[in-house]
Amino acid sequence: MSKKCEICGKGQVTGNNVSHSNRHSKKKINANIQTIKINDNGKVRKANVCTRCIRSGKVDRAI
Numbered sequence: 559m560s561k562k563c564e565i566c567g568k569g570q571v572t573g574n575n576v577s578h579s580n581r582h583s584k585k586k587i588n589a590n591i592q593t594i595k596i597n598d599n600g601k602v603r604k605a606n607v608c609t610r611c612i613r614s615g616k617v618d619r620a621i
Contacts, residue, residue, distance in 0.1 A: 561588055563608035564618050595620040 562569035568589045574582040590609045594617070595602055602620040611617055 560606045561591060562606070563589060563591060563611060564605045565607055565611040568608045568610070 562618050570589065571587050573585055573587055575585045578580055592609060593604055593606055594612065595615065596605045596607070597618040597620050598605070605617070607617055612619070
């Protein structure tokens with residue numbers, strides 16, 4: 559599955575795990591991407607969309 563939202567473009571970001579002794583190691587933080595059915599110009603299709611776009615109503619969900 560794609561790790562990028564088709565609506566807003568939100569995707570994977572990188573950061574650091576920081577231990578108690580202040581050692582740093584790289585980590586990946588993935589966006590919460592869901593595959594849902596949407597109405598796209600009158601046609602129903604599946605899309606990878608982040609939960610923020612679903613919740614805010616940026617997509618028109620198909621039933």
